Amino acid sequence: MRCPACHNMENRVLESRAAESGQSVRRRRECLKCNHRFTTYERVEFAPLMVVKENGNRESFDREKLVRSLTRICERTAIGTAQIETMVSSIEATLQQRTNREISDSELSELVLRELQPLSEAACIRYASTYCQFENITEFLETLARVNSDPTNLTNSIEFAVAKSRSLN
Numbered sequence: 001m002r003c004p005a006c007h008n009m010e011n012r013v014l015e016s017r018a019a020e021s022g023q024s025v026r027r028r029r030e031c032l033k034c035n036h037r038f039t040t041y042e043r044v045e046f047a048p049l050m051v052v053k054e055n056g057n058r059e060s061f062d063r064e065k066l067v068r069s070l071t072r073i074c075e076r077t078a079i080g081t082a083q084i085e086t087m088v089s090s091i092e093a094t095l096q097q098r099t100n101r102e103i104s105d106s107e108l109s110e111l112v113l114r115e116l117q118p119l120s121e122a123a124c125i126r127y128a129s130t131y132c133q134f135e136n137i138t139e140f141l142e143t144l145a146r147v148n149s150d151p152t153n154l155t156n157s158i159e160f161a162v163a164k165s166r167s168l169n
């Protein structure tokens, strides 16, 4: 971070604290060269996430739409509204951590399947048969196997992100 007074790159952080009700971190810095003090803010980047459809069309990621689809899919299962919200938040958090702002329809489906899998096999299969364009049953089974064997634990990655953002404060 360049000093606004002398353009020197080196400075030290005098103070860090949460600002804008936790939406950002405010840091007071002091230039090591001219001792000028200045303030920086660090925020999570919320660039819009785009979903690339099978036909190449792009649409912005719509959290409410995903909640509605999952609500339909989870009818007559033990999965309740709160769990659906948790699943969608977890998917959204995963997407926000990606550097790539675009996700394909099929990648998104895999994230959904990964969330559904441990909760309800029935919902998982219902989702796959409604939203995933599988060429044949083999492809579907392969996707399920991949979802199962993937060691990436979404909960862990979210916990990691939370711990990391706390350590910055």
Ligand SMILES: [Zn+2]
Pocket: 003, 004, 005, 006, 007, 008, 031, 032, 033, 034, 035, 036
């Ligand atoms: Zn300076």
